[in-house]
Amino acid sequence: MKSVKDEQFDFFTNVYDVVRLIPFGRVTSYGAIARYLGAPRSSRMVGWAMNNSHSLPDVPAHRVVNRNGLLTGKMHFSTPSRMEELLKQEGVDVVDDRIQQFNEVFWDPSCELSI
DNA sequence: CCATTGACTTAAG
């Protein structure tokens, strides 16, 4: 039997797991992850989970942006420009903190991993 | 316990 705490633990854990599965040069949104985990209204919690992702060395948080393709979490990296640089390294064009061709690089877990 | 905040999303104009 699962308790509420177990559900929360699963949610956070699943967030990290999905983020690790994001392919190279692709990005996704907090809402897409939340929706994939069955909590479309808890997109903020995905962001909070990412804030906690400092404990996880293999979580590419730079591949997670908001639904507009805007690098809202860039300021939480070691340096504000770190996120943009990492994305550019992966071939993602970023201009004015915004991902260009967002529709091309967007990776929806609920679509790519099937429902 | 209540108020505020935040790496968000959606809807309406």
Add this chain to the structure above:
DNA sequence: CCTTAAGCCAATG
């Protein structure tokens, strides 16, 4: 695409 308003839920003070 931009702005405003409201909803959402956990963490923090």
